[in-house]
Amino acid sequence: MEIAQSLQQIQSSYIREILSAASDKNVISLAGGLPDAKTFPIELMKPTLESLADMPEVFQYGSTAGYGPLLTHLTKRFQLPDNHSVMVCTGSQQGLDLIARAYVNPGDTVVMEAPSYLGAMQVFGLVQANMVTVSQTELGPDLKQLEQCFKEQSPKMFYAVPDFHNPTGVCWAIETRKKVAQLCIDYGVALIEDAPYRELRFSGEAIDLVSDFCPDNSIVLRSFSKIASPGLRLGAVSGKLSYLEPMIKVKQGADLHSSVPMQALLLGLLENDNFDQHIDNIRALYKQRYQKLYSELESKLPKNCELKSVDGGMFVWLTLPTCDTFDLAKVLLSKGVAVVPSPVFYPNADSAEAALRLNFTNSTLEELEKAVDCLAAELKEFLGK
Ligand SMILES: Cc1ncc(COP(=O)(O)O)c(C=O)c1O
Known part of the structure; x- marks a missing residue:
């Protein structure tokens, strides 16, 4: 075939x-x-692993957006604006795939930094996006190139990993974050902010997300692979509801929902005092x-x-x-x-x-x-x- x-x-x-x-x-x-x-953190998961045996309800089909108590927890944890929602996905990789399938038509322009995350190139390649790159500096994307690209190519989205980039480790400066957010607003480009390494900061102060400066123009992807375990295959995607709804539809067709017992396990872990x-x-x-x-x-x-x-x-x-x-x-x-x-x-x-x-x-x-x-x-x- x-x-x-x-x-x-x-x-x-x-x-x-x-x-x-x-x-x-x-x-x-x-x-x-x-x-x-x-x-x-297997030890921290043990109490929930044991109590799962008394939670038959989590072994039933669940809702596509995710396990309710976990969604409530994540909304608070991520301090989401009132008009934003969160959806659990099977790793943040699935979130990226859902975004691509919900929004990208063959030939649509997606901008990313070069070099870029391999898994994102695969996802955008599969939907036949026109991938355009801008160079990366020590402070983040080259802003002149980015503006020129936004102006000349009217891209649909800018995919970015501002915190400890894969593969370069670069963390965008605060000024770059503000400027990129403003460019996204000015040129009507959606920002896809992929933040799986954000919690792995070992020196310096945490910097605001880029999407904090353009919340209604952005979708944020988060992962529990690096701070909990990749085998759980759990990540989260957040943004305004109108951005998430098409993705929920795609996820229904993809896998109905992510594993509910694993979501309950993650919730127990996140709520553990020692996490x-x-x-x-x-x-x-x-x-x-x-x-x-x-x-x-x-x-x-x-x-x-x-x-x-x-x-x-x-x-x-x-x-x-x-x-x-x-x-x-x-x-x-x-x-x-x-x-x-x-x-x-x-x-x-x-x-x-x-x-x-x-x-x-x-x-x-x-x-x-x-x-x-x-x-x-x-x-x-x-x-x-
Ligand atoms: C930049 C980036 N995004 C997404 C992912 C996928 O992570 P997950 O395990 O949550 O699917 C990775 C994995 O290494 C990554 O480096």
């Missing part, structure tokens, strides 16, 4: 391939975006790992490689002199270190700067040190060729 045209242009995910190679016990993986499984402490613990662990990776890289890398510091999230972005980063990643994998080469994060791979995405959340300090030793040695050899 011939596959759909929309799928023919989608490349099989390089990340998935590299992740399967990286699952080899002898490989140190800086490739994935995995939280450390030892951080999963905030759990997040503090994750932040402290990831900060320590980030600092180790950063200091190792800083002291051992060749001088023509450029490393930017981050204040949170899961990744650092290592910029290299022009070279074939796919080749480099292959060599590194053969030496026992998995990394992700930059071109996979660009809708147009030819425009990619040479760089590697390095994850620091799922390796021990010893593994990080070993990985950097290998990376530094191979880079000297590879770039010297």
